[in-house]
Every structure is written in C-alpha cells, then in structure tokens.
Amino acid sequence: MKSIARIGRLAIASLTLALLAACAGQKEPAQKFISDIEATATAASAEAAKYVPDQLIAVQSKLGDLKAAYARQDYAAVVKGAPQVLESAQTLATAAAAKKDQVLKALNDQWTGMAATVPGYFPAIQNRMAFLSKKSNKRAAAGIDLAAATAALADATSLWSKAQAAFATGNMNEAVATATDVKSKLQAVAAAIKLDLAAPAA
Numbered sequence: 001m002k003s004i005a006r007i008g009r010l011a012i013a014s015l016t017l018a019l020l021a022a023c024a025g026q027k028e029p030a031q032k033f034i035s036d037i038e039a040t041a042t043a044a045s046a047e048a049a050k051y052v053p054d055q056l057i058a059v060q061s062k063l064g065d066l067k068a069a070y071a072r073q074d075y076a077a078v079v080k081g082a083p084q085v086l087e088s089a090q091t092l093a094t095a096a097a098a099k100k101d102q103v104l105k106a107l108n109d110q111w112t113g114m115a116a117t118v119p120g121y122f123p124a125i126q127n128r129m130a131f132l133s134k135k136s137n138k139r140a141a142a143g144i145d146l147a148a149a150t151a152a153l154a155d156a157t158s159l160w161s162k163a164q165a166a167f168a169t170g171n172m173n174e175a176v177a178t179a180t181d182v183k184s185k186l187q188a189v190a191a192a193i194k195l196d197l198a199a200p201a202a
Contacts, residue, residue: 026075026076026078026079027073027075029075029079030070030075030078030079030082031070033066033078033079033082033083033085033086034063034066034067034070034078034082036086037059037063037066037082037085037086037089038063040086040089040090040092041056041059041060041063041089041092043093044056044089044092044093044096045092047093047096047097047100048092048093048095048096050096050100051095051096051099051100051103052092052095052096052099055088055091055092055095056092058088059085059088059089059092062081062085062088063085063089065081066078066081066082066085069081104172107172107173107175107176108172110176110179110180111167111172111175111176111179114176114179114180114182114183115167115179117183118160118179118182118183118186119160121183121186121187121190121197122153122156122157122160122186124190124195124197125149125153125186125189125190125193125195126153128190128193128194128195129146129149129150129153129193132144132146132193133146140194144192144193144194145192146193148192149189149192149193152185152188152189152192153186153189155185156182156185156186156189159178159181159182159185160178160179160182162178163175163176163178163179163182166178
C-alpha cells in the first residue's frame with residue numbers, strides 16, 4: 001500500500017512538473033503575442049481613434065485582458081485568445097483607411113455643392129443692397145439695417161476666403177465647416193434685406 005501511495009505521489013508530482021514546464025514553455029509565445037498586438041494597435045491608433053474609435057477601444061480592452069492573464073501567469077489563456085485579438089488589431093489600419101475615404105468623399109461632396117452655389121450669393125446680395133441704397137428705393141429699404149447687412153457680408157466674404165484656403169491645403173473638415181458657416185451667414189443677410197436667394201437673378 002505504501003509503495004502504491006508513493007507511486008501515486010510521484011505521478012502527481014510528475015504531472016505537476018509537466019504542467020509547469022508546459023506553462024513555462026508558453027510564456028515566451030504569450031509575451032510575443034502581447035508585444036505584437038500592442039505594436040500593431042499603437043501603429044494604427046492615430047487614424048483608428050479618429051475613424052474607428054469603437055474598434056480601437058475593443059482591441060485595447062481585449063489586450064488589457066490578455067495582459068491581466070499574463071500577469072496571473074496564465075500563459076495558456078493568452079496563447080489561446082491572442083490570435084483573434086491580433087487579427088482584430090491588424091484590421092484597424094484597413095478599417096480606419098476605409099472609413100477615412102468614406103468621410104472625405106462625403107466632405108468633398110458637401111464642398112462641391114456649396115462651391116457651386118455659395119459664390120453666387122455674393123453678387124445677388126450686393127446687387128440687392130445697391131438697389132436698397134438708392135434714394136429712390138427708400139420705401140423698399142424701410143426697416144432694413146443696411147449697415148449691419150454690409151458688415152455681415154464683409155464677414156462672410158472673409159470667411160469664404162478662409163474656406164477656400166482650407167480647401168486648397170486639403171483641410172476638408174475646416175473647409176466644409178467654414179463654408180457651412182458662410183452659407184448660413186449669407187442666408188441670414190438675404191433674409192434681412194428681403195432677398196430670395198432661390199429666385200433667379202433679375
């Protein structure tokens with residue numbers, strides 16, 4: 001009986017050593033997986049944070065889980081779960097690039113639309129203001145603050161130059177945002193001087 005018990009203890013000890021050896025053997029692959037995932041995610045993080053932030057956060061969260069498992073010396077769990085996380089990290093750059101292209105196309109479409117209409121607002125407003133400035137048109141100009149309209153038009157003109165400069169340098173976000181502001185200002189000026197911008201020029 002004693003010899004059987006001794007054999008049993010030796011078997012358990014051998015199995016434990018074997019498991020420890022196997023676990024230790026997975027330490028280096030686990031560490032490499034974590035390093036690879038971290039490097040891949042970091043390389044894509046700038047663009048991913050702008051265009052696919054949810055995907056980046058998911059990868060970072062899973063990487064955190066892998067690091068926690070590694071800290072517990074559960075290298076097997078790291079080796080098992082890391083390939084999928086690495087694959088997700090590797091898709092960040094591609095996903096961000098695709099989303100960036102989509103966003104830029106939308107911005108470009110918006111700019112094209114405004115570039116085709118907004119410049120025409122300026123002469124229409126200027127002509128209307130010149131008409132209202134004539135003494136013979138005092139009745140039509142009653143209740144209209146031409147000085148305020150002139151100042152607003154000058155501000156819109158300056159902003160439009162800023163929008164065009166942003167477009168010329170490829171800063172589509174600023175170009176579209178500024179052009180949108182210009183359009184709103186010009187529409188407000190037109191409303192103030194009782195001008196229908198949608199109507200054909202006289």
